Structure formats: structure tokens, C-alpha cells
Amino acid sequence: MDLGYVSIQLFNGLVNGAFYALLSLGLAIIFGVLRVVNFAHGAVYMLGAFAAYLLLQQFDIGFWPALVLAPIGVALLGVVVERLLLRRLYGLDPLYNFLLTFGLALFLQDAMRLRFGIQGQPYPTPDELSASVSLGPVSYPVYRLFVIAFSLLICVATWYLIERTRLGMVVRAATERAELTRALGIDVDRWVTAVFAIGIGLAALAGVLAAPMRNVAPLMGSELIILTFAVVVIGGLGSIVGAVTAGFLIGVLASLGAVFNPAFENVIVFALMAVVLLVRPAGLFSSREAA
Amino acid sequence: MLEARHVTAHYGQAQALRDVSFEVKEGELITLVGRNGAGKSTTLRCVMGLHRQMSGTVRLGGRDLSGLAAHERARAGLGYVPDDRGIYASLTVEENLLLPPQVGPTRWPLERVFKAFPVLKERRRHPGTKLSGGEQQALSIARALRMGASVVLLDEPTEGLAPVLVQQLRDILLEAKRDGLTMLLVEQNLRFAMAVADRHYLLAEGTVVQTFANAEIAAHEHELLRHLGV
Numbered sequence: 142m143d144l145g146y147v148s149i150q151l152f153n154g155l156v157n158g159a160f161y162a163l164l165s166l167g168l169a170i171i172f173g174v175l176r177v178v179n180f181a182h183g184a185v186y187m188l189g190a191f192a193a194y195l196l197l198q199q200f201d202i203g204f205w206p207a208l209v210l211a212p213i214g215v216a217l218l219g220v221v222v223e224r225l226l227l228r229r230l231y232g233l234d235p236l237y238n239f240l241l242t243f244g245l246a247l248f249l250q251d252a253m254r255l256r257f258g259i260q261g262q263p264y265p266t267p268d269e270l271s272a273s274v275s276l277g278p279v280s281y282p283v284y285r286l287f288v289i290a291f292s293l294l295i296c297v298a299t300w301y302l303i304e305r306t307r308l309g310m311v312v313r314a315a316t317e318r319a320e321l322t323r324a325l326g327i328d329v330d331r332w333v334t335a336v337f338a339i340g341i342g343l344a345a346l347a348g349v350l351a352a353p354m355r356n357v358a359p360l361m362g363s364e365l366i367i368l369t370f371a372v373v374v375i376g377g378l379g380s381i382v383g384a385v386t387a388g389f390l391i392g393v394l395a396s397l398g399a400v401f402n403p404a405f406e407n408v409i410v411f412a413l414m415a416v417v418l419l420v421r422p423a424g425l426f427s428s429r430e431a432a
Numbered sequence: 433m434l435e436a437r438h439v440t441a442h443y444g445q446a447q448a449l450r451d452v453s454f455e456v457k458e459g460e461l462i463t464l465v466g467r468n469g470a471g472k473s474t475t476l477r478c479v480m481g482l483h484r485q486m487s488g489t490v491r492l493g494g495r496d497l498s499g500l501a502a503h504e505r506a507r508a509g510l511g512y513v514p515d516d517r518g519i520y521a522s523l524t525v526e527e528n529l530l531l532p533p534q535v536g537p538t539r540w541p542l543e544r545v546f547k548a549f550p551v552l553k554e555r556r557r558h559p560g561t562k563l564s565g566g567e568q569q570a571l572s573i574a575r576a577l578r579m580g581a582s583v584v585l586l587d588e589p590t591e592g593l594a595p596v597l598v599q600q601l602r603d604i605l606l607e608a609k610r611d612g613l614t615m616l617l618v619e620q621n622l623r624f625a626m627a628v629a630d631r632h633y634l635l636a637e638g639t640v641v642q643t644f645a646n647a648e649i650a651a652h653e654h655e656l657l658r659h660l661g662v
């Protein structure tokens with residue numbers, strides 16, 4: 142086996158894992174507090190990429206500002222959706238959430254397709270990161286290494302936010318027992334909006350990170366999100382550490398699987414999901430959630 | 433201080449409370465006694481704003497709480513110690529204490545809480561539910577004291593506690609009472625109720641059937657015990 146190819150695949154796996162981790166992290170915290178499985182998450186990722194693209198095309202705003210502005214812009218859109226639409230569905234059958242978020246995903250995808258076509262638009266790699274470095278026997282794009290490091294940083298920051306700050310304390314309390322948390326003087330509904338915005342912002346951030354690597358295209362999120370849901374099932378819905386660990390783990394496993402046979406890449410993910418569902422239906426890292 | 437007037441509550445079609453009225457004056461400790469299913473917890477939930485299917489009025493310090501959501505009532509000065517103690521597994525002991533915002537001047541800052549309950553200090557970094565039942569009860573009460581609530585609602589705090597812990601609990605409530613705290617205590621343990629309270633409301637089938645001053649209760653003990661089904 143070619144060692145160079147294996148190490149490239151290892152890093153590619155980490156890059157894919159970074160996207161799974163950011164997306165499933167957002168799904169996990171949204172589900173934790175809102176009890177909503179956001180089926181529009183892939184479309185939000187796509188919106189993040191398009192936001193970066195539009196900032197560049199329309200306002201000549203480059204990658205670095207976009208890395209901050211695009212997630213914030215898309216998160217604000219999320220706030221509007223939560224306030225205007227999602228909020229009306231709490232307390233109803235979860236099926237309604239499913240219909241709404243799934244419908245939103247289709248709507249957003251088609252809206253983008255009407256405007257930009259199915260083809261997809263290129264987005265330049267920022268100059269600072271456009272080089273390649275040698276990793277032992279092979280050379281590897283710096284930008285991809287940046288994606289791995291930056292995503293890890295965001296995951297750790299999110300973990301810190303949830304486990305070590307007052308906001309996180311409220312989020313954990315509301316996740317565990319919403320009504321009691323209200324009786325203890327906390328306006329849970331206000332925090333719900335904030336949590337939704339954070340989850341959405343994480344997905345949009347992943348989209349911006351993807352823009353220089355992948356074509357900015359209306360359907361870019363729809364393939365990724367299917368794999369992400371498999372990751373979430375494996376890691377355990379509602380578990381933050383589970384989402385991140387499973388994300389990176391599966392990214393790497395799938396890429397290394399492709400070393401043996403390219404067809405293995407996705408098969409491995411779904412095979413693993415099937416095994417987890419059989420052996421530990423609540424997910425590998427579930428502790429207090431579900432059962 | 434806390435006043436309920438003509439409170440009626442339903443669970444779907446089933447009526448749980450009928451025309452319940454009571455009053456807790458400032459600095460008083462009042463109990464609601466009554467057998468299982470009498471409506472004691474429902475009464476507290478109505479006061480706290482956790483039960484929607486209700487009518488009647490609840491006033492705190494003269495202020496009508498009717499339009500207020502649960503978190504607003506807490507901020508208006510209501511502390512709540514629920515019947516299951518309400519300790520979070522995903523929060524540490526210290527976080528459990530600090531979760532409620534401070535809603536008024538507190539005589540129980542963290543240092544005093546830790547002095548009164550050294551075990552909470554020792555275990556401050558442990559998950560709340562890793563404490564024993566008695567320690568969780570202490571934590572739940574300490575939480576209501578720390579937030580600076582002016583009136584604290586306690587739902588059967590002695591339930592399931594060993595006698596020595598019940599005694600500790602009595603001392604804590606009496607200490608809080610000396611500080612001037614107003615309390616509404618739901619209790620089935622008549623001895624405990626007599627040891628701490630000023631007055632008692634006897635609740636049966638969702639309505640107040642009798643009230644007693646604590647001094648009168650000894651004379652009515654048999655009658656009460658019969659009502660409580662003990």
C-alpha cells in the first residue's frame with residue numbers, strides 16, 4: 142500500500158470529519174434545547190457558502206471577514222425563522238417540525254437554484270493559505286490543514302461555552318428540565334432563540350469553510366447532511382462530545398476505507414450506523430439523553 | 433405576603449382544586465396538609481405559574497401574579513422546592529445552587545450556604561444527582577434560599593428522609609424563619625408540621641376543609657390523623 146496515499150486520505154478524512162463535527166454539533170445543541178431535528182441544516186450550510194460567495198461578488202468582502210459575517214448573517218435569519226415559524230410548533234407532534242424544516246430545506250435549495258443555477262460557483266482560496274506543505278512523502282494544501290485546526294478550535298470553544306459558562310449552564314438545565322428551569326427564574330424561551338442561532342451559525346460557518354474547497358452549489362449540503370445524520374445517530378443525538386468525536390472518527394474511518402476500495406467510503410458510515418443502532422441504539426456517547 | 437383567592441384547577445376534565453383560598457403573612461410558615469391526591473402539589477404549581485388550567489387569583493406582596501409566567505413569578509420573589517427536589521444531573525452541585533438569578537437581597541450567600549451545608553462545599557464539583565437524597569433536599573432548599581426569594585414554596589421536603597435528616601431539615605427551616613423568610617410548606621408528616629409551622633390548612637379532595645393555629649393542633653391531632661389517613 143502506498144504510504145503517501147494513506148496519509149493523504151488520513152488528512153482528507155480529518156477534513157471531512159471537521160465538517161461532520163461542525164454540522165452535527167449544531168444539530169446536537171439545537172435538538173438538546175428545542176427538541177427539533179433540523180432537517181434544513183444542510184441547506185443552512187449551503188447558505189453559509191453562498192453568503193461568503195455573495196459577499197465577495199457584490200461587496201468585494203473576502204474570506205476572512207466572511208468567516209465572521211456570513212455565519213452571523215445566516216444566524217440572524219435563523220432567529221427570524223425560530224421566532225416566526227418554529228416557535229409555533231413547540232408542543233405539537235414532532236412531525237410538524239420535520240415538515241417545516243424539511244420544507245425550508247427544499248425551499249432554500251430551489252431558491253438558490255433559480256438564482257444561481259445548479260452548476261455551482263468557484264470560490265478562491267485565500268492567498269495566505271493557498272500554498273501546500275510537505276507532510277512526509279506527500280504535499281498537502283495548507284488550506285485543508287487550516288480547516289482541520291479551525292474546526293477543532295470552534296468545537297473546543299463550543300464545548301467550553303456549554304460546559305463552563307453561564308449560558309451553557311442554562312442550556313444544560315433547559316435541556317434536562319425546561320419547566321423546572323422556568324420555575325427557577327429563567328426565561329427559557331429567550332435562550333432557545335440564542336441556542337438555535339448558535340447551531341445555525343455553526344452550520345453556516347462550515348459552509349464558509351467549504352467554499353474554497355468545494356463548489357458553492359445549491360445542492361452542496363444535501364449530500365453532506367445525509368452523512369451527518371448518520372454521524373449523529375452514531376454519536377448520539379444531543380451529546381456534544383459525541384457529535385464532535387463521532388464526526389472526526391467517521392471522517393477518518395470512511396477515508397481510510399476508501400484506500401482499500403473507493404466504494405467503501407460511504408458504505409463504512411452506514412454499516413457503522415447499522416451496528417450502533419443494533420448494539421447501542423441511543424448512540425455511542427449517549428449518557429443522559431434518550432435511552 | 434402570599435395570598436390565593438378562589439383557586440380552581442383542572443387536569444383535562446378532572447377537577448383537582450375547588451375554590452382554594454389561603455394566606456401566608458410575612459414571616460409566617462404555613463403548612464398545607466392533606467392525604468395523597470388532596471391537591472397540595474397542584475396548589476403549589478398554581479402559585480408558581482406551572483399549571484395552566486386554573487382560575488382564581490394569586491397575589492404576592494399585593495401584586496397580582498395572574499398574567500405572569502413562571503420565570504417572572506420566580507423573579508418576583510417566589511422560591512420553589514419541588515416534590516422531586518428538582519436537582520439537575522447535568523449541572524454540578526455549585527451550578528445547581530447558582531442557576532436561579534438572584535431575585536432579591538439574600539441572607540444566604542454562597543458562603544453561608546456552604547457553612548450550613550459543608551457537604552455541598554465538599555461536593556461542589558460533583559454532578560447534582562450524585563448526592564444522597566437528603567443532600568439533594570438540602571441543595572434544593574439552599575438554592576431557594578440563595579436566590580433571595582421572599583416566599584419559598586416547599587413540597588414535602590421530608591418525604592423519604594431518615595429521622596436524623598428530618599431533624600436537620602427542621603433546624604434549617606427554623607433558622608430561615610428566624611431570618612424572616614416566609615414559607616408555604618406542603619407536608620404529610622404532622623409532627624414535622626407542628627414543629628415548624630404557625631398555622632395549618634387542611635386540604636381534602638381539592639378544597640380547604642379546615643384551618644388551625646399551631647396551638648390548636650394538639651387538640652385536633654386525632655381528627656387530623658384520620659383525615660391524613662395515617
Ligand SMILES: Nc1ncnc2c1ncn2[C@@H]1O[C@H](COP(=O)(O)OP(=O)(O)OP(=O)(O)O)[C@@H](O)[C@H]1O
Binds near residue numbers: 447
Ligand atoms: N398530571 C396529572 N394529570 C392528571 N391528573 C393529575 C395530574 N397530577 C395530579 N393529578 C390529580 O390531581 C389531584 C391532585 O394531585 P396532587 O399531585 O396535587 O396531590 P398531592 O396532594 O400533592 O398528593 P401527594 O401527597 O400524593 O403528592 C389528584 O387526584 C391527582 O390524581
Ligand SMILES: [Mg+2]
Binds near residue numbers: 472473474515587
Ligand atoms: Mg404532591
